[in-house]
Amino acid sequence: MTWEILYNTLGIKDFIYFISSSQIQDMLFPVKLVFVLCSVFFLILTVYFMLNSSWLQYKFLEDITELSIK
Numbered sequence: 122m123t124w125e126i127l128y129n130t131l132g133i134k135d136f137i138y139f140i141s142s143s144q145i146q147d148m149l150f151p152v153k154l155v156f157v158l159c160s161v162f163f164l165i166l167t168v169y170f171m172l173n174s175s176w177l178q179y180k181f182l183e184d185i186t187e188l189s190i191k
Contacts (some may be wrong), residue, residue, distance in 0.1 A: 128134040139145065157189055
């Protein structure tokens with residue numbers, strides 16, 4: 122059994138052609154844009170809070186103090 126036969130049997134090839142069609146991609150563009158903008162927003166928030174919190178500094182200093190004590 123080859124991959125080609127398996128794809129045709131399960132209908133995967135038709136599904137891939139359907140998903141990659143330009144009409145579906147044009148319809149999904151606003152959804153993609155929303156997800157990309159949300160991802161960028163959360164990435165910026167993560168960087169902002171990491172820079173403004175003392176957690177990262179605490180983690181690095183904790184390792185340094187443990188190393189110097191031993």
